[in-house]
Amino acid sequence: MLPSNMSSLSKLEYFVLGNNSFSGFIPSSLVMIPSLICLDLGMNDFSGPLEIGNVSKFVSLETLDLSFYNIGRGIVDLSFFSPLMSLDYLDLSGNNLKMSSTLHLPSSITSLALLSCNISEFPRFLETQTSLEYLDLSANQIKGQVPEWLWRLPALKYVNISQNAMSGFEGSADVIQRSAIYMLDISSNAFHDPFPLLPSDMNFFIGSNNRFSGEIPRKICEAVGLFTLDLSNNNFSASIPRCFENLHLLSVLHLQSNSLSGDFPEQSISFHLISLDVGHNQLSGDLPKSLINCSYLQFLNVEDNKFNDMFPFWLRLLPGLQILILRSNEFHGPISSPGESLSFPKMRIFDISKNRFSGVLPSDYFAGWSAMSSPVVYFEGQGRSFISYQRMSFKRLSSYHNSVGLTNKGLDMELIGSGFTIYKTFDISGNRLQGSIPNSIGLLKELIVLNMSNNAFTGRIPPSLLNLTKLESLDLSQNRLFGEIPPALGKLTFLARMNFSHNMLDGPIPQGTQIQTQDSSSFADNPMLCGVPLQKTCGGKEEARKQEQDEEKEEKDQVFNWTAAAIGYVPGVLCGFTIGFILTPYA
Known part of the structure; x- marks a missing residue:
C-alpha cells in the first residue's frame, strides 16, 4: 500500500x-x-x-x-x-x-x-x-470496416487492431499502401479478400487468424522492408510464392495452418530468418537445403505436412537452433550418422515424432545437447517503458514463437508464450527406431517431457533416467523393453505421468508416491509385471530386494561413466576445431 x-x-x-x-x-x-x-x-x-x-x-x-x-x-x-x-x-x-x-x-x-x-x-x-x-x-x-481516414493520419506508424470482429477496409485497394505505416497487426478478425496492398517500407505485418483465401498475393513481395510476415490460420492455397526471395530482410515467416501445397522453393528462404513455421499445410518434397544459410535460425516448424526426406543432419551446423518440429511427415532413414556426433547445443524442443525414422541410436547420442543438460538463464525485460512505445511494439512482435503442439502427460497441448523458454522436450515417438535406449539419455537433466513410445526399442530401461529430476512426463510404451522398471524412478518427485505399457517388462513395480498414483493402464500388457497399481501381487521379497540393490549399484556406475563422457566431449570438439583451423590454410 x-x-x-x-x-x-x-x-x-x-x-x-x-x-x-x-x-x-x-x-x-x-x-x-x-x-x-x-x-x-x-x-x-x-x-x-x-x-x-x-x-x-x-x-x-x-x-x-x-x-x-x-x-x-x-x-x-x-x-x-x-x-x-x-x-x-x-x-x-x-x-x-x-x-x-x-x-x-x-x-x-x-x-x-x-x-x-x-x-x-x-x-x-x-x-x-x-x-x-x-x-x-x-x-x-469493434465490427465493420476500418475507416479510410485512419490511414491519412500524417504521423501514424504503428497500428494494432487485432482480436476484434472487423471484416474489411474502406476505400480503394491501395488505401494502406499510400500510408506511412511501419507495423500493422490485424490478426484474429474476420478480414477476407481482397488482401490489402502493403507499403514497400512496412516492417511488420500480422494477418493471421482471418478469412483470406486463394493464392498468397504476389504483391506482398513488393513490401521489401518486411521483417515479420505472419499469414497463419487463413485459407491460402497453392504454392509458396517464389518471389519471397525479394524479401531479403525477412526474419519471421509464419504460414502455418493454411492449405499450401507443392515443394518449398529453395529461393524463397531469406538468409535472415530467425523463425520459420509452415506447419499444418500440404507441402511435400525435400526440406529446402537453403536453410543451411540461415545462421540466425532459432525456430523451425514443418509439422503435419507431406515432406518426404532423410533426417536433415545439416541443421546441426546452425549455431542457434533451439526448436525443431518435424512431426507428422514422411521423413525416413536414420537419425544418427556413423562416425559423427549429432549435437544440438542450443536445442530445447526436439520433436520428430510420427515419421518413419529407423536405425539405432549410438551410446553417446546425447553427449552434445548442452541446453537440455544444464540450466539456461533467460533475461527478459520486466515491465514496459512508458516513453519508448516503439520498443513496446517491437517486443510484442518479436515474440515470434506463435504456438507449437506437443504431447505432454498423454494429452495434446499447445505451447505458447513463456512456455518456449522453460520447456525442454524430446519426442521421437511413432517411428521405427531400434536397439537399446542409450544410457547417455541421463545427461539431459533439464528435460521435462521425454517420449520414446511407439518404436521398437529393446533392452532394459536405462537406470540413468534417475538423473532427469525435472521430468514430468515419461512415455516408453509400445516398445520391446524387458527387465525391471528401475526402482529409483520412484524417487522422481515431479514425474506426474508415466507409461510403460505394451512392453515385456517384469518384476515388481517400484514403490513411490508418483508411481502408485498412476492408472493400471500405464503398466498394461506386461505379463510379468506385478504390484500396485496392478492386481497381480509379487512374491519373493528377499530376491526382489537383492535385485533392487544390484540395480542401484549399476545405476551409480552408469551415472559416473556418462558424466565422464560429457566432460570429455567438449575438449574433444574444441581440439577438432583447432586442428581443422591450423590445417585449413594448407588444404
Whole structure:
C-alpha cells in the first residue's frame, strides 16, 4: 500500500509503479501534485475509485498509464482527460470506457493504448489526432470496416487492431499502401479478400487468424522492408510464392495452418530468418537445403505436412537452433550418422515424432545437447517503458514463437508464450527406431517431457533416467523393453505421468508416491509385471530386494561413466576445431 499523505512531495515529476502488485487506494494527495510529468499506476491491484480531482491542474503531465486499474469498477469517461493539453502517452487499457460522439482529446498525444476496453465501434475522435504515431485498439468488440481516414493520419506508424470482429477496409485497394505505416497487426478478425496492398517500407505485418483465401498475393513481395510476415490460420492455397526471395530482410515467416501445397522453393528462404513455421499445410518434397544459410535460425516448424526426406543432419551446423518440429511427415532413414556426433547445443524442443525414422541410436547420442543438460538463464525485460512505445511494439512482435503442439502427460497441448523458454522436450515417438535406449539419455537433466513410445526399442530401461529430476512426463510404451522398471524412478518427485505399457517388462513395480498414483493402464500388457497399481501381487521379497540393490549399484556406475563422457566431449570438439583451423590454410 502507498502512504496516505504524499503532499510533501511537491516537486515530484515522475511516479512510476507500473507492473507491480500494489493494492489498496490511490491517495488523493498523490494525484494533486501539479509538477507531475509522468504518472504510471498501470497493472497493479488497486481498489476503489481513482480520485484525480481537477485534471486541468496537471499542466505538465505528459505520460499517464492507468491500464487495468478499473476492471469491474464502473465506467471511465474518456472526455475526463481532455484538459490534459501536454499529454503525449495515454494508456487506459483494461478499463470500461465511455466515449461521446463529440469527444476530443489533446492533439499532442503520440501514443494511445485502449486495448480490452469494451469498445464496439471504431473511435471517431481519432480522426483529429494528427500527432498520433502508436495506436492499440486490440481485444475489443469493434465490427465493420476500418475507416479510410485512419490511414491519412500524417504521423501514424504503428497500428494494432487485432482480436476484434472487423471484416474489411474502406476505400480503394491501395488505401494502406499510400500510408506511412511501419507495423500493422490485424490478426484474429474476420478480414477476407481482397488482401490489402502493403507499403514497400512496412516492417511488420500480422494477418493471421482471418478469412483470406486463394493464392498468397504476389504483391506482398513488393513490401521489401518486411521483417515479420505472419499469414497463419487463413485459407491460402497453392504454392509458396517464389518471389519471397525479394524479401531479403525477412526474419519471421509464419504460414502455418493454411492449405499450401507443392515443394518449398529453395529461393524463397531469406538468409535472415530467425523463425520459420509452415506447419499444418500440404507441402511435400525435400526440406529446402537453403536453410543451411540461415545462421540466425532459432525456430523451425514443418509439422503435419507431406515432406518426404532423410533426417536433415545439416541443421546441426546452425549455431542457434533451439526448436525443431518435424512431426507428422514422411521423413525416413536414420537419425544418427556413423562416425559423427549429432549435437544440438542450443536445442530445447526436439520433436520428430510420427515419421518413419529407423536405425539405432549410438551410446553417446546425447553427449552434445548442452541446453537440455544444464540450466539456461533467460533475461527478459520486466515491465514496459512508458516513453519508448516503439520498443513496446517491437517486443510484442518479436515474440515470434506463435504456438507449437506437443504431447505432454498423454494429452495434446499447445505451447505458447513463456512456455518456449522453460520447456525442454524430446519426442521421437511413432517411428521405427531400434536397439537399446542409450544410457547417455541421463545427461539431459533439464528435460521435462521425454517420449520414446511407439518404436521398437529393446533392452532394459536405462537406470540413468534417475538423473532427469525435472521430468514430468515419461512415455516408453509400445516398445520391446524387458527387465525391471528401475526402482529409483520412484524417487522422481515431479514425474506426474508415466507409461510403460505394451512392453515385456517384469518384476515388481517400484514403490513411490508418483508411481502408485498412476492408472493400471500405464503398466498394461506386461505379463510379468506385478504390484500396485496392478492386481497381480509379487512374491519373493528377499530376491526382489537383492535385485533392487544390484540395480542401484549399476545405476551409480552408469551415472559416473556418462558424466565422464560429457566432460570429455567438449575438449574433444574444441581440439577438432583447432586442428581443422591450423590445417585449413594448407588444404
